[in-house]
Amino acid sequence: MSNDLSNLDAALARYPRVALLEGKTPIQRLSRLSALPELNGCNLYVKRDDLTGLGGGGNKLRKLEFLLGEALAEGADTLVTWGGLQSNHARLTAAVAARQGLACELILVPSAVRTDDDFRHSGNLILDGLFGANIHRLPDGANPDVYAAELQDRLRQQGRNPFFMPLGGSSPRGSLGYAACALEILRQAMDLGLEFGQIIVPNGSSGTHSGLLAGTTLTRTSTLVTGYTVLGTAEQALAATVDKTRQVLQLLAPSAELDEGSVRVDGSQRGDAYGAPTDAMLEATRLLASHEGLLVDPVYGGKAFAGLLASVRRGDFPAGSNLLFVMTGGLPGIFAYRSAYA
Numbered sequence: 001m002s003n004d005l006s007n008l009d010a011a012l013a014r015y016p017r018v019a020l021l022e023g024k025t026p027i028q029r030l031s032r033l034s035a036l037p038e039l040n041g042c043n044l045y046v047k048r049d050d051l052t053g054l055g056g057g058g059n060k061l062r063k064l065e066f067l068l069g070e071a072l073a074e075g076a077d078t079l080v081t082w083g084g085l086q087s088n089h090a091r092l093t094a095a096v097a098a099r100q101g102l103a104c105e106l107i108l109v110p111s112a113v114r115t116d117d118d119f120r121h122s123g124n125l126i127l128d129g130l131f132g133a134n135i136h137r138l139p140d141g142a143n144p145d146v147y148a149a150e151l152q153d154r155l156r157q158q159g160r161n162p163f164f165m166p167l168g169g170s171s172p173r174g175s176l177g178y179a180a181c182a183l184e185i186l187r188q189a190m191d192l193g194l195e196f197g198q199i200i201v202p203n204g205s206s207g208t209h210s211g212l213l214a215g216t217t218l219t220r221t222s223t224l225v226t227g228y229t230v231l232g233t234a235e236q237a238l239a240a241t242v243d244k245t246r247q248v249l250q251l252l253a254p255s256a257e258l259d260e261g262s263v264r265v266d267g268s269q270r271g272d273a274y275g276a277p278t279d280a281m282l283e284a285t286r287l288l289a290s291h292e293g294l295l296v297d298p299v300y301g302g303k304a305f306a307g308l309l310a311s312v313r314r315g316d317f318p319a320g321s322n323l324l325f326v327m328t329g330g331l332p333g334i335f336a337y338r339s340a341y342a
């Protein structure tokens, strides 16, 4: 076991990385929630990846540690990425660029399901502007990858050296951030004298789930990883997660095999569309906020936490199970979804 951990440490150390976190994020027990009879004696814990220091925090900073390492190694002077108008990845890319003294170009696509003023102007968009990013708002139906390629050509013609990151920063390199997080969790669990039966995460562009699964696979731990898809259908997210996990493993240990049966994607919480609020999301958000004083966002964390609550209430886990929910941040999204909470 400890051998597997240090092998993963060594494999990760082969890739350039810029420290953006302030150290380990805490693991905390949800004591008041876990005491509710409806939760059938399960111990719910949270990994506080919303408490990462820069730019309002969130899971994208772990990916950006490796992406920025790659960008600087290539001599980049401009970070380019795309996402939805309320993209947390875009916001954190802008914050990282500001801290590093790089330019930042954000390509933002509108939502088909949220068109009100709060969504189009509040939340993450306020912060993107404060960090000094240059924002490109695409019209409905425009292809962001095509636009990004053209934009990079224009930047190169101006003598700049752009570094492009895909949706959610979920390239294989970016996803290494969550393989590193899996190691962090295993070591914290050992220190706490705990064994987690499952790690539960939202699955959007699949990098968080894939990185964690690559980490638990390589360390041969029995902890399962379950992702609740909020973007693709269950089939799409499963295929993307299998694919991405293999790519992450390829970077870390080319001979490692992925057991496809270990890739657990649940499609029950997505609702009508990416970013469409669901009743279960609202209920889970209120329960966590009113019992623990903790906040999950409407697009990712709220839906995944709703999935965890549903499975625990259903009795999927024996009493005494230790379950770790990864809080991935996204707090500014709450303000962009004001009307959903009204």
Ligand SMILES: *Cc1c(COP(=O)(O)O)cnc(C)c1O
Binding pocket: 058, 059, 060, 088, 089, 168, 170, 202, 203, 204, 205, 206, 207, 208, 209, 297, 300, 301, 328, 329, 330
């Ligand atoms: C991007 C994001 C996720 C999902 O992470 P992926 O790696 O894209 O699957 C979860 N929570 C929040 C708050 C996010 O911004």
